[in-house]
Amino acid sequence: MADLRLTDVAKSYGDVHVLRNIDLDIASGEFIVFVGPSGCGKSTLLRMIAGLERISGGTLEIDGQRMNDIPPSQRGIAMVFQSYALYPHMTVRDNMAFALKIAGKSKAEVQAATDRAGKMLQLTPYLDRLPKALSGGQRQRVAIGRAIVRDPKVYLFDEPLSNLDAALRVATRIEIAQLKASMPDRTMIYVTHDQTEAMTLADRIVVLAGGGIAQVGAPLELYERPVNEFVAQFIGSPAMNLLPGRVKAVGPVTTVALDGGLEAEVAIPTRAGDEGMAVNIGVRPEDMRETEGTPVFEGTVDLTEALGEVTLLYFGTNAETVPIIAKLPGIHPGLKGRRVRLTADPHALHLFHKGQSLLYRDGADSLPPYQPRTAAPSGSMGGTAADAPRTGDRIEDGLIKPEGPVR
Ligand SMILES: Nc1ncnc2c1ncn2[C@@H]1O[C@H](COP(=O)(O)OP(=O)(O)OP(=O)(O)O)[C@@H](O)[C@H]1O
Numbered sequence: 001m002a003d004l005r006l007t008d009v010a011k012s013y014g015d016v017h018v019l020r021n022i023d024l025d026i027a028s029g030e031f032i033v034f035v036g037p038s039g040c041g042k043s044t045l046l047r048m049i050a051g052l053e054r055i056s057g058g059t060l061e062i063d064g065q066r067m068n069d070i071p072p073s074q075r076g077i078a079m080v081f082q083s084y085a086l087y088p089h090m091t092v093r094d095n096m097a098f099a100l101k102i103a104g105k106s107k108a109e110v111q112a113a114t115d116r117a118g119k120m121l122q123l124t125p126y127l128d129r130l131p132k133a134l135s136g137g138q139r140q141r142v143a144i145g146r147a148i149v150r151d152p153k154v155y156l157f158d159e160p161l162s163n164l165d166a167a168l169r170v171a172t173r174i175e176i177a178q179l180k181a182s183m184p185d186r187t188m189i190y191v192t193h194d195q196t197e198a199m200t201l202a203d204r205i206v207v208l209a210g211g212g213i214a215q216v217g218a219p220l221e222l223y224e225r226p227v228n229e230f231v232a233q234f235i236g237s238p239a240m241n242l243l244p245g246r247v248k249a250v251g252p253v254t255t256v257a258l259d260g261g262l263e264a265e266v267a268i269p270t271r272a273g274d275e276g277m278a279v280n281i282g283v284r285p286e287d288m289r290e291t292e293g294t295p296v297f298e299g300t301v302d303l304t305e306a307l308g309e310v311t312l313l314y315f316g317t318n319a320e321t322v323p324i325i326a327k328l329p330g331i332h333p334g335l336k337g338r339r340v341r342l343t344a345d346p347h348a349l350h351l352f353h354k355g356q357s358l359l360y361r362d363g364a365d366s367l368p369p370y371q372p373r374t375a376a377p378s379g380s381m382g383g384t385a386a387d388a389p390r391t392g393d394r395i396e397d398g399l400i401k402p403e404g405p406v407r
Contacts, residue, residue: 001028001185002063002076002153004049010057011044018044020211022058031180031188033198035234036208042191045208046156049189050079062154078147079156082163084140086131093118093127096145110149117145120179137168141175148179157190161197173197195237199223207231229355232282238312238325240350241288242280243297250274253346256281264296267346268358279358282350285312285327288342295341296349297324304336313340 009022019041026032034042047053049060051072060067067075086095096117097110105113118124121141131139140160147155160176161169177200180188192198198205199219207214207222207230215222215231226232226240233239245258250270256279257263264281283296299315311332315324326342351358 002187003028004154004187004189005061005064006049006058007061008058009045009048009055009060011041011048011053012056017211019208020057022213024206024213024216026187026189028187029185031190031201031203033202033205034189034191034208035193035195035198035205036214037234038193040208041211042208043158046079046158046189046191049154050077050156051075052079076153077156078150078152078154079158080140080143080147080160082159084143084160084163086139086142088131091128091130092123092134092142092145095131095142096149099146099150113149113151114145117148120148120182121145121175135168136164137172140164140172144176144179153187155186155188157188159191159193162193169194173200177201195235199235205235207234209234225357225359226282226350227357227360229280229282229352232350232352232357236284236286238285238327240282240284241297241322241324242282242352243322243324244278244280247274247277247279254351256351258296262296262298263294264349265346266349266351268349268351270351270358277353280352282352283344284348285325286310287344287348288326289328289344291341291343293343295343297326297342298339299324300339301335301337304332306331306333311335315340 004024004026006022006024009019009024010017011019022045034045036042044053048055051067051070055068062075062077087098090098093114096114100110100113114127115124118127121144123138123141123145126134126138131142134142140163144160157176161172164172173196180186180201190197190201202219204216205219205222206216209230214234215227217225219235222231222235226235229242233242243258243264245256245264247254247270248257248263249255250272252267252269254266254268254270254274255263256266258281266281270277281296288297297315301313301315302317303314305312305314308331310327310329313326313328313332313335315326317323326340353361
């Protein structure tokens with residue numbers, strides 16, 4: 001059991017401010033995923049929690065205890081890295097046992113812990129193998145095993161699956177979810193670029209952007225109720241389309257006159273005085289469908305991509321109009337070059353003013369509470385800061401090639 005509290009946490013490298021004003025409470029047993037554009041500071045935040053980076057400002061508490069100046073080994077955390085960084089001359093069991101041996105655990109304790117981790121990760125048949133005789137997925141499971149043997153309160157994962165091929169990634173993702181389910185009281189924080197990992201593993205996703213937190217919420221809450229255009233376009237793939245226009249009629253349902261002459265009804269309230277307000281309607285590609293009636297969008301299909309279960313239609317890719325993508329279920333041959341009329345349910349549409357969702361303009365508290373999922377599909381894995389490759393180590397194919405004597 002471990003809860004974490006970050007208060008006004010900041011990170012700068014000299015004059016470069018990477019993160020600021022990070023306030024975040026993480027409950028014991030939660031699976032938290034950090035996402036955000038490349039360079040937004042996800043790994044830096046994780047490494048500050050691990051103690052591998054100094055915190056420039058603010059406070060990190062674990063279980064109410066200030067951790068800013070506590071060394072990584074005393075924080076009760078373990079970290080799994082993208083480069084699983086195993087010692088090539090050690091067996092799977094010895095790789096997993098390494099930190100325990102350093103910590104002076106007895107032979108019996110080491111044996112019990114590695115047996116248990118091997119069983120949890122289905123590595124039992126491989127315990128006496130060297131890493132070179134394992135697949136990439138198995139190697140990453142050993143790295144996770146190294147975390148498990150230490151039985152940390154908090155597991156940190158830095159893009160653990162990004163070195164794996166697509167099929168292994170799916171399999172390992174599912175294993176992580178199962179692992180978390182088997183350790184409901186362990187807190188897990190996970191950095192990824194992968195939308196599917198974020199959506200399927202997280203109890204809550206933290207979207208980082210521009211050095212701060214853009215939004216924190218359950219995966220489907222971010223999908224259905226993004227606070228702003230950035231989150232709206234970051235969560236979901238392909239990204240949400242934005243159609244510019246002006247408010248024409250206000251009320252519980254807003255009528256928007258779209259640039260180009262079409263109109264759309266959006267089931268988001270506006271009030272007297274909002275008439276004429278410049279807005280963007282947000283419509284997810286998967287919410288669009290063909291219509292014979294009144295469309296919210298009409299255009300000539302520039303390009304199609306048939307993915308089997310869905311077909312992507314691209315509009316305005318080489319024109320002056322806003323590019324639009326629609327995702328239609330099934331196979332739609334022969335649409336390229338055709339004029340298509342598309343609509344969407346008013347309840348599926350979003351409405352933004354100056355980048356912010358109008359849903360939130362009177363404060364998020366005025367929204368009916370979002371129903372969190374009850375059966376948490378959480379999952380995670382582990383490793384320790386002690387497993388971090390040292391400066392000077394080279395990592396090739398996930399194996400540490402130490403420059404100096406082995407630790
Ligand atoms: N030692 C350093 N000195 C100066 N700037 C640094 C240092 N380490 C990281 N940064 C900068 O901090 C920012 C955040 O880096 P970080 O690796 O945390 O981003 P990220 O969101 O994890 O990115 P990615 O998704 O690409 O892995 C980047 O702009 C990076 O250039």
